[in-house]
Amino acid sequence: MTTVAAPPRGTRPRPAAARVRAARRRVGPLVYVAAVVVALATLAPVVYALLSGFRSNAQLAATPVSLPNPWVIDNYINVLTSDSFWRYALNSSIIALITTGVVVVFGVMAAYPLARYRFQGREGLYMVFVLGLLFPATVAIIPLFLQIRELGLVNTFWGVALPQAAFALPITVVILRPFLMALPQELEEAASIDGASRIGFFWRILVPLSGPGMVTVGVLAFVGSWNAYLLPLLILNNPAMKTLPLGVADFNTQYASDTAGVLAFTSLAMVPALVFFLTMQKRIVNGLQGAVKG
Amino acid sequence: MASDLTPRTQGTGPRGAAAGARTAAAGQASAWPAAAGPRDPDARPRSRRQWRQRLEIAFFVTPALVLFAVFVVVPIVQAGRYSLFKWNGLGPMDDFVGFQNYANALGDAIFQRAVTNNLLIVVLSIAIQLPIGLGIALLLNRNFAGRTAMRVIVFVPYVIAEVVAGVVWFLLLQPNGPLDAFLDTIGLGFLTQVWLGDPEFAFWTVMGVLTWKYVGLAIVLLLAGLQGVPEELNEAAQIDGASWWQTQRKITIPLLGPTIRTWIFLSMIGSLQLFDMVWILTKGGPANATVTMATYLINQGTERSQYGYASAVAVILFAISFILAILYQTFVQRGDASDTKIVRRRKVSR
Numbered sequence: 001m002t003t004v005a006a007p008p009r010g011t012r013p014r015p016a017a018a019r020v021r022a023a024r025r026r027v028g029p030l031v032y033v034a035a036v037v038v039a040l041a042t043l044a045p046v047v048y049a050l051l052s053g054f055r056s057n058a059q060l061a062a063t064p065v066s067l068p069n070p071w072v073i074d075n076y077i078n079v080l081t082s083d084s085f086w087r088y089a090l091n092s093s094i095i096a097l098i099t100t101g102v103v104v105v106f107g108v109m110a111a112y113p114l115a116r117y118r119f120q121g122r123e124g125l126y127m128v129f130v131l132g133l134l135f136p137a138t139v140a141i142i143p144l145f146l147q148i149r150e151l152g153l154v155n156t157f158w159g160v161a162l163p164q165a166a167f168a169l170p171i172t173v174v175i176l177r178p179f180l181m182a183l184p185q186e187l188e189e190a191a192s193i194d195g196a197s198r199i200g201f202f203w204r205i206l207v208p209l210s211g212p213g214m215v216t217v218g219v220l221a222f223v224g225s226w227n228a229y230l231l232p233l234l235i236l237n238n239p240a241m242k243t244l245p246l247g248v249a250d251f252n253t254q255y256a257s258d259t260a261g262v263l264a265f266t267s268l269a270m271v272p273a274l275v276f277f278l279t280m281q282k283r284i285v286n287g288l289q290g291a292v293k294g
Numbered sequence: 295m296a297s298d299l300t301p302r303t304q305g306t307g308p309r310g311a312a313a314g315a316r317t318a319a320a321g322q323a324s325a326w327p328a329a330a331g332p333r334d335p336d337a338r339p340r341s342r343r344q345w346r347q348r349l350e351i352a353f354f355v356t357p358a359l360v361l362f363a364v365f366v367v368v369p370i371v372q373a374g375r376y377s378l379f380k381w382n383g384l385g386p387m388d389d390f391v392g393f394q395n396y397a398n399a400l401g402d403a404i405f406q407r408a409v410t411n412n413l414l415i416v417v418l419s420i421a422i423q424l425p426i427g428l429g430i431a432l433l434l435n436r437n438f439a440g441r442t443a444m445r446v447i448v449f450v451p452y453v454i455a456e457v458v459a460g461v462v463w464f465l466l467l468q469p470n471g472p473l474d475a476f477l478d479t480i481g482l483g484f485l486t487q488v489w490l491g492d493p494e495f496a497f498w499t500v501m502g503v504l505t506w507k508y509v510g511l512a513i514v515l516l517l518a519g520l521q522g523v524p525e526e527l528n529e530a531a532q533i534d535g536a537s538w539w540q541t542q543r544k545i546t547i548p549l550l551g552p553t554i555r556t557w558i559f560l561s562m563i564g565s566l567q568l569f570d571m572v573w574i575l576t577k578g579g580p581a582n583a584t585v586t587m588a589t590y591l592i593n594q595g596t597e598r599s600q601y602g603y604a605s606a607v608a609v610i611l612f613a614i615s616f617i618l619a620i621l622y623q624t625f626v627q628r629g630d631a632s633d634t635k636i637v638r639r640r641k642v643s644r
Contacts, residue, residue: 042448045506128359132366141595143372248457
């Protein structure tokens with residue numbers, strides 16, 4: 001799996017002549033100007049929200065775009081000392097963890113026979129999951145809501161986590177199958193010689209070795225669940241059960257006049273996702289690229 | 295090896311049968327070849343071995359299939375059933391109306407607007423994001439200080455939750471809000487707009503925000519594609535005197551074809567499902583200027599409790615997505631990126 005962050009030019013040993021040519025192709029200042037413009041356009045809204053959370057509503061009304069002067073930390077303090085923010089964050093975390101756990105366990109189990117058994121109907125079974133890629137939750141959201149209501153899962157964490165896991169299964173299987181296929185055949189032979197059953201091989205050898213693949217699909221499932229809006233919007237209407245995205249949307253409508261407060265709340269809701277992204281950046285990018293290209 | 299296996303295969307009872315079954319699975323999957331020795335003869339009934347293998351497969355696949363069936367397949371099938379009734383979602387579903395819901399939906403001006411908007415968003419997303427994404431990807435593929443950081447930065451909007459990004463943009467775009475103030479400051483005051491409140495302009499504002507949010511995916515995928523373009527080709531072209539731009543246009547971009555076509559497919563499916571961002575920014579307004587099929591669906595379903603009608607809309611939305619996807623796979627991606635081929639092309643990577 002290729003990584004975006006590792007430039008192939010730097011990592012591959014290259015002949016001296018090529019290095020000379022590369023040096024001759026030094027980039028002009030225009031490239032830097034373009035890069036700065038792109039970075040500013042990309043980050044400006046995010047930075048604006050973070051910084052404006054440190055301003056008062058009076059400051060925001062007087063000059064909408066400006067640095068905080070003086071810096072006000074009340075907005076952030078208010079959010080951080082409110083029960084609701086932490087409850088939303090906790091709810092989001094629980095739902096994301098259940099979703100991730102179910103997706104990873106069920107996904108790797110389903111991918112294993114699809115990758116390493118040879119049986120009639122294998123490709124057909126695989127196509128079921130591939131076709132699932134065409135069914136995002138949005139399409140089925142109304143009947144899905146009715147189904148969850150029928151199962152008595154409205155206003156429960158499972159009512160959000162299980163459907164999310166179900167809709168994340170196709171991409172998980174599509175990413176994991178080739179990953180499991182790539183593990184060398186010799187491992188299986190060695191395990192069989194040592195007397196392991198195929199199920200023993202699965203638990204003791206395959207699962208530990210496919211760690212990186214499971215982390216990738218796990219991270220994708222986690223981010224998807226953490227950011228989800230539509231399904232929680234329909235399933236969770238008890239304030240005590242709401243997730244961060246629902247909290248952000250509610251806060252925005254309920255405290256519309258308190259712009260600084262909304263910005264602080266929104267910024268703090270953004271921070272966990274940003275930190276998670278920065279630490280897991282390669283996994284997320286690899287997962288998406290792997291799903292598309294490989 | 296042989297001595298190690300001897301006690302196991304000679305054992306009687308279930309343990310021996312299990313070993314035999316394993317052998318069957320192995321024989322077919324070319325795994326467990328060591329066990330497929332002469333000491334495990336055809337005497338073992340083949341059907342029994344197959345049965346054991348099927349049991350193993352069922353053990354592994356059933357949890358995923360049950361989850362998939364309960365929350366994906368059943369609801370989609372149910373949508374087809376609900377769509378034939380006039381039903382508020384609570385009482386008994388006994389008012390059978392046939393295809394009346396479909397006729398009503400297709401004849402509804404707002405729904406027609408939603409379909410038109412969705413198709414416009416599909417086309418415009420590609421037309422806007424592809425050139426921008428390609429330009430930035432080519433830029434980020436060059437050697438310059440800070441390139442690694444840039445590659446992280448361009449992906450930030452894609453990772454932030456739609457709701458969070460939507461609320462920030464909602465505030466930025468308020469009348470006389472931060473964006474207008476910024477434009478005034480840099481002398482572009484004449485560009486200020488009633489960004490979200492003007493039925494003529496709101497659609498384009500939403501397109502702008504969507505571009506900001508999703509162009510990062512195009513960039514990241516195209517960068518991955520660029521890594522598959524052999525450096526030697528570029529070097530050879532440069533030795534032959536090609537300029538940087540000529541190299542990109544004649545060599546790099548054509549080689550990105552499969553990546554671009556795959557991204558277009560993803561973008562298309564995403565555009566057809568668009569909900570979160572529009573719901574936060576405009577709720578489909580003003581005057582239905584930004585309504586999409588998904589916001590229409592939620593409006594009719596949960597807000598107005600017309601579940602039969604909303605199910606019909608869902609079936610139409612699904613049919614449109616499905617037909618477009620199949621057409622695209624058949625006519626555009628034919629030969630380079632059907633799903634099985636994507637998988638086959640993947641290299642061993644650890």
